[in-house]
Amino acid sequence: MSDKPMPRPNADSAPFWEACNRGDLIHQRCRACGHHQFYPRAVCANCQSDDLAWAETERAGEVYSFTVVQRAPTKAFRPDAPYVVVLVDLADGVRMMMNLRDCEPDAVHIGMKVRIVFEQGSDGQALPQAVPA
């Protein structure tokens, strides 16, 4: 399992991954226009201001879309297949991609209520995961 790809934080995303390791889920909020965004970027996607702050993210949301992965992309994922990857619309208006855990692939549906938990990756990085609410 240890050869699953893990996040490689950069200058923009490092605060997000560090927060995950503390058990916090965060996203960026623009101080200039109030826009909330995820994934982390150097500037606001709405007004291009670089006056961005980190905000706590609601850990409740719903499935915007999903896919059921039947054929693992690499050998490391074979024990997991079939598994579900979801796009989750969180209450703050940001959308995040993650795995859906504790749910049979046949049971996932668009609009399904989920909450976010953390799972420890093979390198020790905490990874946000969705579970049914």
Ligand SMILES: [Zn+2]
């Ligand atoms: Zn802005």
